Amino acid sequence: MSKGKEVVCELCPKFCRIPDGTAGDCRVRVNLGGRLRTTIYARPSAVHIDPIEKKPLAHFLPRSRTFSIATAGCNLHCRNCQNWQLSQRDGAEMEVRFRAEPEKVVAEALRTGCLSIAYTYSDPTVFYEYTYDTARLAAGKGIKNILVTAGYINRKPLAKLCKYIDASNTDLKYFDDALYKKHSDAGLQPVLDALVTQKEEGVWLEVTNLLIPTLNDDMAMVRRMAKWMVENLGADTPLHFSRFFPQYQMRNLPPTPEERLLNARREAMDAGLKYVYVGNLHGHPAESTICPTDGRIVVRRIGYHVPEIRIKNGRCEFCKTPIAGRWEL
């Protein structure tokens, strides 16, 4: 390690001090001769067209398709990561790595009729420059931009990126700093700050909480989280409780019981949140959007299928109550 050649990455709260010739904790930002470089710019390892309901976004352009891209790498190391083959590797380790400059991504999104581009699967924080350039270009062509992220990013780069971001689904994995540290190598407060920043910057925000048996399914924790959301993000912010399945390094725990998910949903709604969903529970009525005034279903969902939308001009068709969200272009 030579003096003066070390750099500090200021993108995420880890502030990695990176000696020359090595990578940061995310594996994809490397110090080469005292300059930090990203090894995965324009080199996604996953390119798909997804229903927007998969992100999940329940209140943003329902029934639309989103052009979804991701590179290798992540700044979190969740023991239960469902995309660990992608997130816990660097670009050179990936067998599948495409070359797609921002112009190409935007052109393909337009050509395939996608209304949005989603930066997803691993975490757009670590492919920040690629996300930023693509999102800026897409915004100029009328394409919406979506972040699907753990929200572990510093305020300055996030606020800059938000100028071109229309919607976000951000994980709030644990409402507990020790659990974040133990199971994701991250921390709670930066994620809370990122949620607030996105809200302040006018991004349509939805939150996902993966409910893991015995780890974060304590109802007191769920209540505290929902209360924080009401006070800091607003009661209109949708919350998705997602069902856990054992995988990667967390195979010792069972899938989340349905009853636990529904209890959490009830707690969150009792705390004041208006729109609370369950995910990974295919076909359950709690996948649908219910008008908080008259209790009728205004968006019916069965998995990613949306057979019925009863929202007109942003309001419940039946009682005219405004339903928060971005329902049309």
Next chain:
Amino acid sequence: MKQEPEKPVSRKGFFKRMAAAAAGLFGVSLVSKEGRGPEERELREADYYSRHDLAG
């Protein structure tokens, strides 16, 4: 999400499969696959970092 193939395949076969998969998904090949790693000179400089002089 895109996963790695489970079994090692020949590079030639792999290229063909990837091209076919991309063509099936997007109508035409979306993007070309590249080699293992870009040349260092091609790597884009990252945003948000600072030089750090080591103490001592």
